[in-house]
Amino acid sequence: MNIHEYQAKQLFESAGVSVPKGTVAQTKEQIETALSSFPSDQSVVVKAQIHAGGRGKGTFTNGFKGGVHVVSSRTEAISKAENMLGNVLVTKQTGEEGKEVGTVYFTEASDIDKEFYLAILMDRATSKPVVIASTEGGVDIEEVAETNPEKITKILIDPALGIRPYQSRQVAFSLGLSGDSFKQCVKLVSKLYDFFWNKDCSQVEVNPLVLTPTGDVLALDAKVNFDSNALFRHPDVVELRDLSEEDPKEVEASKYDLNYIALDGNVACMVNGAGLAMATMDIIKHYGGSPANFLDVGGGANEEQVENAFRILVSDDAVKAILVNIFGGIMKCDVIATGIVNAARKLEMKVPLVVRLEGTNVEQGKKILADSGLALEPADSLAEAAQKIVQLAGQ
């Protein structure tokens, strides 16, 4: 689960990780109040809040350029904020539709002496948390990994022990810090790790982590992602979810425990099992089609779930055909077939359906489909099903 920068910074502050002061506005009326926290002559950064990067270089659909502005007067700040709120920002990471800006974040402009990179995530190879630090902050870390990998320090943390003081010191030493800045950095790294661990984050990224001319160490940006599997034990984090940042079909699907991800093709699919669902998308592409979505109905392919799934699939106007691929193990194929037929009838579905069933009672299942009188084609193998569906979608 993603959250906005301003939410991440609020969480950092509560966790004792130093951030510059910041306030938010979600309506035009709130802008002045939000700005009143800063002395009128102080430089302020006005930042559009969306769940995507590249905001600085982005453009709004109303023509206004840039989702991040440093301003030196209150009037300027108000003007920039008014141009952002309620408008759609398009960046390299949003896709051409862009994202609507519901919140603007104001933060004191920090003088910067040095920019570093600091992140914590779970290292898959070792199954341990890893702290990643680099003197090359404020740039794309993946580029640094390509060109100057020696400038990246990686420190593995023992999950049973947590971060040891000497490891936080290792980070601060690797960034070339000394004196009070060194101490601040050690404290920040340690608190950031505690935050990462206690809140079940999948990743926290501070880019840049800055050293100010007065020797302070602050997190100037904050990207936090949470492990969805752990949300059940963090109701306060769940509160931070911004549904407007998610595809409405995906939000709808999650209500019914359906695992759905929207893509941009026109052949929809409904499958039981994530691996098989991915493989079904792949085989559609293999035969020249374009998958409209990923959808795993899991072990619950009963009539109600099928109906919920169909409803979401047909709500996508781009969908020209639907491929159902169910390998019924415990679930019997005749039960699944009945569910499909009833759901399709109830929803008065007009979109062509290809249904490929395999597993227990497959012959009975196929008969139910054949006798249904619906625009429904059965298929025996997944290859046959994929070829049929691509052909139907093309018509």
Next chain:
Amino acid sequence: MSVLVNKDTRLVVQGITGSAGSFHTIQCMEYGTNVVAGVTPGKGGQKFQDSVPVFDTVQDAVDKEGANVAAIYVPPPFAADSILEAIDAEIPLVIAITEGIPVKDMAEVKARLANSNTRLIGPNCPGIITPGECKIGIMPGYIHKPGKVGIVSRSGTLTYEAVWQITSAGHGQSTCIGIGGDPINGTSHLDAVQLFNEDPQTEAIILIGEIGGTAEEEAAAFIKEYVDKPCAAFIAGRTAPPGRRMGHAGAIVSGGKGTAEAKVEALLDAGISVAETPSHMAEALFKVWNP
């Protein structure tokens, strides 16, 4: 011979009285698996299906019934704890079916496993089956047939596709190991391949993988160096968009790493026959295996 489980397996089911645990245990018992005990804390003393004793602790199941394999159908908030309990009771093989265990909990379990005598399979997996002898998990037993193909897979239903293709072609499986879809798990493709390589009954191996992580690449490197048995593979997720979790917690292309293309390249480089589509997994195997 098969690997890990057979007719001598003595299974304890943790979470036996829950809805998933009870349903699947009955299915496994009908298949012929020797379920010797169940564990549900607080329900010790009960009998499951009038025959299987239920205990409060895993240690009791080991002491009183000689359980040597554990299957875990415990909900996500408590599943890691159940795994740790089985490890402390020194159960040599633990199969965690549960999907949705927090990653942090699994990092702690993995650290504990390193100092133990336990092998973990899963979590978020369909289980393990040696056809004709022992089924532990949620897979449909009837599609399997005793035979010579070892299968290791991150996905459940995709495995059933491969199994069904092999069985329909008149061949069978030695053991099918579902290693699960989570980013941190107990047994990797490489671990399974090592077992299959040493198993006299296994003549050929199918690896089924997906985007995320580098497990398939590691297995491929091992196969290139040390495995003479014919191998085939399929990788799901070529069309998955980067940065999205595709159902499985571990199925994600992150920072350009873990792509299907990279895995396929590594597998091909190791001389493994890679299926173009999920419908052609058995065919890919028969290209390199003449049984």
